[in-house]
């Protein structure tokens with residue numbers, strides 16, 4: 069696998085829903101996760117970033133920490149999300165994002181603070197989730213990839229007068 | 235031979251400056267790098283990286299019709315472009331207070347001493363002309379973290395209000 073980088077057209081296309089939950093799919097998910105863990109940061113990845121136009125993404129903020137004191141980031145471990153649908157958005161905050169598919173560029177993006185969403189697991193069973201803070205931001209970033217959206221599509225001015233909420 | 239220059243242009247603000255300057259550079263075969271342009275007071279300021287086939291003299295000549303018509307002051311420095319080496323800021327400092335001489339020197343002095351490397355600073359004078367206020371927004375890389383930076387600014391809290399916060403960057 070390798071990371072596609074913008075302006076690769078695969079990153080700007082709408083991805084198809086997962087319809088067949090078979091061993092081939094599970095094998096792909098396993099490989100995608102292993103690949104994600106080899107990347108710097110490595111807290112999230114979406115299938116289109118490796119050229120597969122299917123609604124699959126993985127998020128795992130377990131190893132992530134904040135600030136010099138290395139405070140852990142609240143998270144619910146590894147999430148394998150197939151056909152994720154965000155159903156509710158609550159609050160908003162400004163945060164800085166970058167993307168493995170957009171090297172050497174970071175910018176400010178406004179995201180919902182808290183989201184509810186549903187997603188299928190690797191066997192096609194649907195689950196409901198709630199997430200907030202950094203993990204919610206990561207999920208919104210990855211779900212955007214499935215709709216052909218990059219954080220570049222949501223950039224706001226670096227002089228935006230909206231401070232991060234705690 | 236192609237050369238990189240940092241080009242500074244300053245003049246009274248009016249509509250169309252950016253369009254005319256960049257059109258002249260494009261027509262001269264120039265390539266633009268990163269740029270920062272803004273209105274400061276009633277002046278328009280441009281800091282822009284330009285790569286051109288030729289030297290300073292040729293770049294000046296290419297811009298002369300525009301700088302003359304728009305009354306812009308031009309300054310050029312030969313530079314190493316150093317593109318694709320962005321630093322990701324991890325701390326933001328907001329300072330504001332009644333305007334007085336020395337705010338920027340004291341704030342940035344304290345920050346420098348604490349090991350804070352500024353990547354971006356912008357400041358504005360607001361309020362009314364009798365009671366101006368100064369607002370300073372700084373981003374940078376803090377080697378020592380948020381608490382140390384906060385402590386470094388604490389002695390200034392008599393005369394200014396300030397806030398220090400982490401900038402966490404998500405790479406997804």
Ligand SMILES: [Zn+2]
Pocket residue numbers: 166167168169209213405406
């Ligand atoms: Zn991304």
